[in-house]
Amino acid sequence: MxxxxxxxxxxxxxxxxxxxxxxxxxxxxxxxxxxxxxxxxxxxxxxxxxxxxxxxxxxxxxxxxxxxxxxxxxxxxxxxxxxxxxxxxxxxxxxxxxxxxxxxxxxxxxxxxxxxxxxxxxxxxxxxSAQASLDLKVAPAMLESQVAQKTSRLKRAHHFDRIAHAPHSPLTEAIDMASRVAAFDISVLITGESGTGKELLARAIHYNSPRGTKPFVVENCGALPDQLLESELFGCKKGAFTGAYEDRIGLFEQADGGTIFLDEIGETSPAFQVKLLRVLQEGEIRPLGARLTRKVDVRVIAATNRNLEQDVHDKHFRRDLYYRLAAFPIHIPPLRDRPDDITILTKRLLADTARNFGKTVTHLSPAAMALLSAYDWPGNVRELMNEMQRMVALAEAPIIGPELLSPRIRHRQPTASASQPQGQSLREQVDLLEARILAETLQRHHWNISRVAEELGLSRVGLRAKLARHGLERPD
CATH class of the missing domain: 3.40.50.2300 (Response regulator)
Incomplete structure (x- = not known):
């Protein structure tokens, strides 16, 4: 101008x-x-x-x-x-x-x-722009094209094939169940420990369903007291309670036509469970402080790390609400029961983290990979992701060695029963097994090179050569 x-x-x-x-x-x-x-x-x-x-x-x-x-x-x-x-x-x-x-x-x-x-x-x-209308709206053809492109990208990014897992992983069954139910408009209950990827699976169900072009909204039900949770989900009118300074449109209304993901549903109180049950039964909400109800068309996917069946038995969770939510239950096994997935997840997380951090880290040494595979990952995939971010941030060379692992992983006693990852060459599996045996023996003998060499039938020179090849260095 x-x-x-x-x-x-x-x-x-x-x-x-x-x-x-x-x-x-x-x-x-x-x-x-x-x-x-x-x-x-x-x-x-x-x-x-x-x-x-x-x-x-x-x-x-x-x-x-x-x-x-x-x-x-x-x-x-x-x-x-x-x-x-x-x-x-x-x-x-x-x-x-x-x-x-x-x-x-x-x-x-x-x-x-x-x-x-x-x-x-x-x-x-x-x-x-000759493409844009003068009425503050993009031309319909352009808008349709943009929506189609965005929808296509989201579907590709959240396709079930994008969930990293080994061919014979226990996770395969959960993914197969999710892909089958995605097309049907019924409630899904995803169970599993924290950090196993329940929200990731929920997004895949939504974006591969007929509702995939509509909103997908998320609420952590364990993070808010009842009144605030009710306001977040159902909305409120100004002045409905202390702190309600303006009208709020709830997440159920924002998700109209799409999907709402209710995480940690098992942490809700009995009083809130009654209100949620009514919404699911009637398909309508009433904002706090409002007189009239509003119809909503929303698919509900809930998730919990609790045993809801036991909670129902113990009278901590309403039986009628449980059966409303668990029309189609899916269980995600913990990472410790999916040892074959660790190598695949590590490679993908390493590549993504290195790209996001702008670093030239390419892979982990066999010794580092052996220690990661032997760890039981109580925090599951979320803990593995945090560990990869930590190592990439510390890395000063393209190859990450075991010295960059967190102490809890580096000093943990590996289990002899840990299975070998599948989909690798014989040489890779042999190297991984050798590195694991070396790491276990070194830890058991507190890095006494003479005792380790004697137990493994190696000379001290031969042992040091293997340690160098696998990147095993004595921790401080």
């Missing part, structure tokens, strides 16, 4: 007009009107870039006026400024009047200027 952008302020209070003129006058050319008729006269004569309109005006509401503006003067960025935040007004403004922003009183000067700048930047971009 070669000259100051023109802002039209519409407010029936002269004091409000002057306050806005003082705040905006240094950066914008501010025109004012006290009612809809005056504003229309300005729009007929001036090339207005943005409209800042009060919601409550004599004769005509702000949303109604901007709806008319949208039809007659579609170019300006339309904004409402009001001390009232009724959700019905906001929804009408967005859906019917094409309003860019709903600004509440009292407004902060810096925030108001920033909002107008962003709106004018959008005005510039839309006028500069």
């Amino acid at each position: 070669s000259k100051l952008p023109i802002i039209l302020v519409i407010d029936d209070e002269r004091q409000s007009q002057e306050a806005l003129r003082r705040v905006l006058g240094d950066e914008f050319q501010v025109l004012t009107a006290s009612n809809a008729e005056e504003a229309e006269n300005v729009l007929d004569q001036e090339m207005v870039h943005a409209i800042l309109c009060d919601q409550r005006m004599p004769g005509m509401q702000g949303v109604d006026f901007l709806r008319n503006v949208r039809e007659r003067w579609p170019d300006p960025v339309r904004m409402i400024i009001s001390g009232y935040t009724a959700s019905e007004d906001i929804i009408a403004g967005i859906n019917e009047a094409g309003i860019y922003q709903y600004i509440t009183k009292p407004w902060e000067p810096d925030e108001l200027i920033r909002t107008i700048r962003e709106g004018l930047r959008l005005w510039q971009l839309q006028n500069a």
Whole structure:
């Protein structure tokens, strides 16, 4: 824009007009009107870039006026400024009047200027692009293309084939069950220890279902007290409880048409379980403080690390809610029961972490891999991910040796019964087994080279050569 952008302020209070003129006058050319008729006269004569309109005006509401503006003067960025935040007004403004922003009183000067700048930047971009409409909406064909591309990327990123596991892993059964149920609109209960990847499997179910183009929202039910959890999920009206400063749209309503993932469902109280059961039975929610209910169409995927069947037996979890949620149960086994998955997961996590950290780490030494494979991973995949991030952050060479492992892993006694990872060459498996035997023997003899060499039938020189080849170094 070669000259100051023109802002039209519409407010029936002269004091409000002057306050806005003082705040905006240094950066914008501010025109004012006290009612809809005056504003229309300005729009007929001036090339207005943005409209800042009060919601409550004599004769005509702000949303109604901007709806008319949208039809007659579609170019300006339309904004409402009001001390009232009724959700019905906001929804009408967005859906019917094409309003860019709903600004509440009292407004902060810096925030108001920033909002107008962003709106004018959008005005510039839309006028500069022949592809974009002048009504603040992308052309339908472009929008459809963008949505299709984004949906395709999400489906590829969350396809069941992207879940790392060995060919004969116990995880295969869970993935197969999830892929079968994805197409059917029924509730799923995913069980398993913390860190096993329950949310990852839930996302795969959603993005490979008929609801895959709709929202996927997540709530950790164990992190909030009942009242806040109810507000988060079902929404609330302003003033419904202490701290409810504005209307809130709940996650069930945000997920309408899509999927909601309720993690740690077993941590909810009996009182909340009753309210959730009603939502699942009736397919409708009632925000806190509201009189009317709202219909929602949401698929529920729940997850827990608890034994809900035992909790039902012990009267800690409602039986009727359990059967509503567990229409299709899926169990994810812990990582310690999936030793073949550790090598595959490690390679993928190492590559992803190195790329994200901008480091040239390429692989782990056989000794480091042997120690990782021998560890039982009580924190499951999440703990393995944290360990990979730690090692990559510390690494100063392309190959990570065992000296970078956390002490709890480096000094743990490997189990002789640990199975060998599948899908590797004979040489790789032999190297891994040799490194594991060396690491175990060294730990047992507290790195006494003479005793280790004697037990393994090696010379001291031969033993040191093998230690160097496998990158085994004595820990500090």
